Amino acid sequence: MAVLLKRLTLQTSIGRCFRKPIVKPDPAQLSLAASTTKLVHLTFAKGFSTAGDAHSEKRQKRKDAFTNTGRKISERIIRVLDEKGSDLGLMHRADVIRLMDKQDLRLVQRNTSSEPPEYQLMTGAQIHQERLKLREQEKATPKAGPAVTKELMFSSNIGQHDLDTKSKQIQQWIEKKYHVQVTIKKGKNADQPGNEPDEIFNQILQTMPGIATFSSRPKAIKGGTASTCAFRPLSKKEEKAYRDSQEAERRHTLSKDNRNTESEVLCH
Structure with missing residues (x-):
């Protein structure tokens, strides 16, 4: 009987050791967990809404095309x-x-x-065909924005070969629709004929007929020790006016030659 009582006592002690305690949850922790769950659901809903807006924009673009x-x-x-x-x-x-x-x-x-x-x-x-036309129109339409200005500076003592090189560089910039600011500093022998900055500016402009014109006329700066001017590309209207004047001059010359030929024939 004593042995039986010892066994029962030992089993009861072991059961107490392995039994898991029941702990009541803290109300503050439950509130925090519920808030976290709500935030997760709200974040997901916002992301889904953004995706919907993107699809809506794509549909609008397709509709406008x-x-x-x-x-x-x-x-x-x-x-x-x-x-x-x-x-x-x-x-x-x-x-x-x-x-x-x-x-x-x-x-x-x-x-x-x-x-x-x-x-x-x-x-x-x-x-x-209509789509191709629209693409060509988009390519031909110049992009809006301020004109890019290139700058160039050299001395009035520049040699003819170097001046020709500078003129070609200016023409390349003009063909790319850039504006070109040119500054010429008076050299030591500036008093000699043929070295006037205004003449050099006009000589440069003559190398670009029907392409460029002055956007600002030559003027003296730095107390007269230098001169500057700016070249720009011709507008579409100016290009057309130049072509029309060239065509009118060609016709006038041709008509004059014909009259001279007729006069020579009559004289003979």
Whole structure:
């Protein structure tokens, strides 16, 4: 009997040693854990919203591009042009879709600001050509921004060979649509004929007919010890005026030569 009691006592002690204590959680810890869970969910929702905005922007860009509208016409009544540009008048979108299927044409939005909006029926080849035209126009359109100015300085004692080299450099910059600021310092023998800065400036300009002109006229600086001026490319209007004047001069010369030839024939 005594042995049995000892065994029961030993088992009870061992059970107490291995039993896990039940600890009540701290209310402050529970509140912190709940807040952390909410923050995780909020962060995820914000990220998802940003992705949605990016997709929306891409869809807007595709809508604004010159693309085939397809059968998804959002407006009920639209104005339609045929593939030759003739006005077909106002049409219901269902009638437009039937016409597209019948003639195997695509639909392109032409004027979004008009009411109702204006669309045109076009072939795939026409759409391709229009895209090529738009790309060429974008390439031909000059980028807005301030003109880049290059600077060049040399002495009025410069030799003819070196001056020709400087003139070619200026012309290359002008052809790239740069402005060129040139400063000429008077040399030791500046009093000799042929070394006047104004003459050098004009000589440089004469090497670029129909390409450049003065953006600022030659003027003395630094108490008369140097002169400066700026060259710029001709504008489109100035280029056209120059070509027209050259063509008029050529015709005048040709007409004068013809009159001289006729006079010689009559004299003989």
